[in-house]
Structure formats: C-alpha cells, structure tokens
Amino acid sequence: MFDRPDAGERAILVHLNLHSDQEDLGELAELAKSAGATTVYIVTGSRQRPDPKFFVGSGKVQEIKAAVELHQADLIIVNHALTPSQQRNLEHALQVRVVDRNGLILDIFAQRAQTFEGKLQVELAQLKHLSTRLIRGWTHLERQKGGIGLRGPGETQLETDRRLLAVRIKQIQQRLDKVDKQRGQNRSKRQKAEIPTVSLVGYTNAGKSTLFNLLTGSGVYAADQLFATLDPTFRQLALPQSGEIVLADTVGFIRHLPHELVAAFRSTLQEANQADLLLHVIDAAAADRDDTIDQVNHVLREINADGVPQLKIFNKIDLLPGLTSRIDCHPDGKPAAVWMSARDGAGRDLLLQALAALFARGKVRRKCLLPAGQAGFKAKLIGIAAILSESSNEQGDCELIIEIDPKHLGLLKQIQCEELA
Numbered sequence: 001m002f003d004r005p006d007a008g009e010r011a012i013l014v015h016l017n018l019h020s021d022q023e024d025l026g027e028l029a030e031l032a033k034s035a036g037a038t039t040v041y042i043v044t045g046s047r048q049r050p051d052p053k054f055f056v057g058s059g060k061v062q063e064i065k066a067a068v069e070l071h072q073a074d075l076i077i078v079n080h081a082l083t084p085s086q087q088r089n090l091e092h093a094l095q096v097r098v099v100d101r102n103g104l105i106l107d108i109f110a111q112r113a114q115t116f117e118g119k120l121q122v123e124l125a126q127l128k129h130l131s132t133r134l135i136r137g138w139t140h141l142e143r144q145k146g147g148i149g150l151r152g153p154g155e156t157q158l159e160t161d162r163r164l165l166a167v168r169i170k171q172i173q174q175r176l177d178k179v180d181k182q183r184g185q186n187r188s189k190r191q192k193a194e195i196p197t198v199s200l201v202g203y204t205n206a207g208k209s210t211l212f213n214l215l216t217g218s219g220v221y222a223a224d225q226l227f228a229t230l231d232p233t234f235r236q237l238a239l240p241q242s243g244e245i246v247l248a249d250t251v252g253f254i255r256h257l258p259h260e261l262v263a264a265f266r267s268t269l270q271e272a273n274q275a276d277l278l279l280h281v282i283d284a285a286a287a288d289r290d291d292t293i294d295q296v297n298h299v300l301r302e303i304n305a306d307g308v309p310q311l312k313i314f315n316k317i318d319l320l321p322g323l324t325s326r327i328d329c330h331p332d333g334k335p336a337a338v339w340m341s342a343r344d345g346a347g348r349d350l351l352l353q354a355l356a357a358l359f360a361r362g363k364v365r366r367k368c369l370l371p372a373g374q375a376g377f378k379a380k381l382i383g384i385a386a387i388l389s390e391s392s393n394e395q396g397d398c399e400l401i402i403e404i405d406p407k408h409l410g411l412l413k414q415i416q417c418e419e420l421a
Contacts, residue, residue: 011037012067015079016056017046023101023256024288028079030205031101035108040071054093055086061093068096077104081256102129102258117179124172125258131165180270195236195383196245196359199272201300202281203292204252207315211281211342212249215351239356243386243403248275255295262302273305277358280310284339285319311354312337318344327354334358360386363403365420366412370398377414384408 011032015025025044032039043064051057055078056064064076075097076090082100090098099107106126113122200208212218216235233249248271262269272278278300282293300306317323318341325347328337335354340347365388370378378398381387385404392398401420404412 009037010040010073011075011077012073013042013077015044023079031104041067053089065094120172127169196276198245198277199248199275200279201272204254206281206283207342208281214342253296253299269303273303278308278310279313281313281315283316284314285316314339315342317341325350363405365403366417368400369416372396
C-alpha cells in the first residue's frame, strides 16, 4: 500500500451520472474549492449502477490513472459516497489519495470549526467516519504487536486502534452531552423570559450569515463559499412595535448531508428544532432553487424540525433583473415569504415588518405612567413588551405607550395604565 502524503491539493474530480439520486458536478467543484483544492481535471461518465469493486468501473479507472500521470495530481475527489472497500481499491489502483463526497465535506467542516464545541462535533463525525475505514487504508495496522515488553494477549494493532477510537468517541460524546445540557439551560432561560427564538436555516451559501449581519449589525464571517460558517451565533433583535427576539445563525444544509454530521451536530441543529420560527433562506437566483428547498426540508425532517413554522426568505434578488422586494402572504394575511437582497439591504424593513406581524398577534396596547425613579421596573417592562413611544411630563414621570402580551397584564397593576384601541 502506498504512503499517504500529508498534503496534496491538485485534484481530479470524478463524477458519474447514475440516473438516480444524482449529485451535482458544479456543487462538487465548489466543495473542492472550499476545501482548498485546485481542480486540474474532471472525469465524467455514466452507469446504470455503481461498480461494486471500483464504483467507476475498470475502464474508467485506467482513464483516471492516465489523467493522474498527465496532470501530476495527488488527490482524487469522487462526487459520491464510497464504501471502504471501493476507496481502498481505487487508492491501490491509482496510488494517490481518494476522498469521497462525505470525506470532503468532513474536511471542510474541520477547517471551518472555530469554537470548542464545533471542533468536538467535527472530530466526532470524523472518527465515526474513520472507524469503518481503519483496515482499508493502513496495512501496518494488521501487524501483531511484538518485541520485548510489548508481547501481550495477541491483540493486533488494528484491534488496539479500534479500541482507542471507541474510547475517544465516548469521551467526545460525553463532553458534547455537557454542552447540550448547557444549551438546554440557555433555551430554558429564554423561554422563561418569553423571548421568541428565530433560527436561520437554508442551503449552504444561500446568504444566511449575510442576512444575519444585516439584521443584527454583527460581524459574523460571510463569504461566497460553501459552509463559510459552522458555529451557531445568537443575537437579540428588536422588532418594530413587537418587542425583541433572539436570532440564531446555524450551519448550512446540503444534499445528502453525511449522517455522521447530522448526528454530531445534533445540539447545534436542535436550535432549529426548538425555535419558534424558522427563516428559510433561499437563493432566489439559483437554477436548482426548488431542489435546494426540498433538500433543506428533508434535513429538517431528519432533525424533527419540520413542524416548526417557516417564513421563506427569497434572497439575492439583486441577481434577478427587474425583481423588487416584496412580502407574499397566506390567504389569512399572515406573511409567507419575503423577497429581498441581504447584500445590498433591499427588503430589510419588509422582513422586520413581517417578523413583527408574526410575533405581534394577540398583543394589546396600553398607555402607562411610570413615576420617576422606576428605572428597574422600566427595564423589566422592556424585557416583556414593545415600547412604541416614550416621553416625559413636567413632573419627570415617564409616559410610555407599549404593546404587551395579555398574559403579562398583571405586572401593569403596579403602575397607572389605560387601555388603548
């Protein structure tokens, strides 16, 4: 078996049309670019079903091998999920590293993760992926341990590595369980404070982080690349005449997201599951827009978030000439979709109006007189009500017009209030 090099970024992409469950070649090129690889050649072909030994067939293997020698490539990226034996057979025949689509996505996640939790999640996914491939790529792992002081009960190096791998997976899982409990506590605090949570979801590179920055004024990293951000970010956002919400930016989805990642990122994805509303960000200019919508909804079903209400955000209308920002509504008048551009800000106010309409239903208005020196009570009021206007009278008392949920009206008994139409 060849020695795997530490690095190698001259890549040949391999894509087959299998007539079912089809991957996208353009998306593979973007994934390779996001991982830092330079595509030097693309091999395509068609088959009714994958070859059980090489996935691509023996004739295509020879074509790939000739391309490797011609372009001096040191990496093959296959736009499909390979079995461990297929990956081993391809590497043996081509004498270069072979990475399948799942391995490529895992590598991108490993590069992007910044927080402690994100790194743990990626490591867990990688170890679970690796655990099925230990015997396939490293023949030295099959040797018996030997030598003075090393002779034992006959455990092979492979068995040792599997055992150590299982121990590490258990350790990471225990740490992530603690993080998950902390997230649960934070969610409980928000629920007790009755602050609605809105999660941004969508296909990767649809513009979620750009929209998050537009709404909150944050500096979350946003770039024209797949999986630009992984780690969830939370910010409070004040809605016009409707109080505050917590906005959460989460990891982007992709078709056939590896199951190892869905399992590892369960605590992160749970933010979508526990949200009061999902902002489903969609690239309105994408040729496969409807397909990406279906892929996101598929992942939402996997994490049991398909029952959470959605507001669709058709982003990037600046790439569609003649299209202007607007709000589409359901027959009952409730906002269903907002057409906008997060990059130039067109439609931002319409989105805020839509959010305010969704979270203001059932609220009542009151005119309140808050005596001077009641700053503490005012701070409590701000946490549960929307302050529509504020002024001071000659005595220094604060006159407020607020919009509040009827269940909080009991708090207003402490001050002078009157009902408004």
